[in-house]
Amino acid sequence: MFDTAKTETKLELDGVTSGYGPIAIIKDLSLSIRKGEIFALMGKNGMGKTTLLKTILGLVSARSGEIQLDGRSIVGASPKALIKSGVGYAPQEQPLFTDLSIQDNLRLAIRSDRDLGAALEHVFTHFPFLRDRLAQQAGTLSGGEQKMLILSRALMLKPDLILIDEISEGLQPTVIAQIAKALQAEQAENGTTILLVEQNLNFALDVADRWAVLKLGEIDDSGIADADSRERVLEHLKI
Numbered sequence: 001m002f003d004t005a006k007t008e009t010k011l012e013l014d015g016v017t018s019g020y021g022p023i024a025i026i027k028d029l030s031l032s033i034r035k036g037e038i039f040a041l042m043g044k045n046g047m048g049k050t051t052l053l054k055t056i057l058g059l060v061s062a063r064s065g066e067i068q069l070d071g072r073s074i075v076g077a078s079p080k081a082l083i084k085s086g087v088g089y090a091p092q093e094q095p096l097f098t099d100l101s102i103q104d105n106l107r108l109a110i111r112s113d114r115d116l117g118a119a120l121e122h123v124f125t126h127f128p129f130l131r132d133r134l135a136q137q138a139g140t141l142s143g144g145e146q147k148m149l150i151l152s153r154a155l156m157l158k159p160d161l162i163l164i165d166e167i168s169e170g171l172q173p174t175v176i177a178q179i180a181k182a183l184q185a186e187q188a189e190n191g192t193t194i195l196l197v198e199q200n201l202n203f204a205l206d207v208a209d210r211w212a213v214l215k216l217g218e219i220d221d222s223g224i225a226d227a228d229s230r231e232r233v234l235e236h237l238k239i
Ligand SMILES: Nc1ncnc2c1ncn2[C@@H]1O[C@H](COP(=O)(O)OP(=O)(O)OP(=O)(O)O)[C@@H](O)[C@H]1O
Pocket: 020, 025, 043, 044, 045, 046, 047, 048, 049, 050, 051, 052
């Protein structure tokens, strides 16, 4: 639930415009994510949710506006530099090396093998099935298991901020529940800030402290996640 103590800003976007070629997808968007909160960003297909995450990460350039992480500008920073400064990313597209083992996929997320043992133990607390499956080829995991591996990779460095893109897509409720539990544990135990792009309203509003709906690259509505949020968000997602 929303904690009024969470007032410090972790990520601030101010008047951000970005897109592809001459087309602006994100339009003069301002958004403030507080330290330690789970923030759900929802919206219909093609509204710019992924583009927004990619703009924060520097994978898509911001044409104008300001993006600050912990009060410092990150406009123009490389994705690698952002990951080094504590940002994790679980992309929507399957980013696994399917012919490599689970362990090798996880190893690629850390800088030095010296950190491997501790990082693995960290992700095993959320997804214990990985412990006995480290040698298995990632491509042979089920869809749900692959999603848990993608999230685990983003969690290997214990990021302060995680950007997660439609992790629940195509997953059965038990796997979604496991992922929800993992995110809530990260938030509660490590004070992790989570920006969750989602289409699954129930999952998003269950775990989120606050939410916003993106429409054609602009914030159309936003609020605290409470009993009335579901109906309000649903209205925005209608055709
Ligand atoms: N590389 C690209 N080049 C040109 N246009 C793109 C590119 N990537 C996305 N777009 C366009 O930008 C718009 C927003 O796409 P984006 O993937 O950000 O939306 P989304 O809200 O995440 O959608 P979904 O929920 O379907 O994943 C869409 O019209 C899409 O076609």
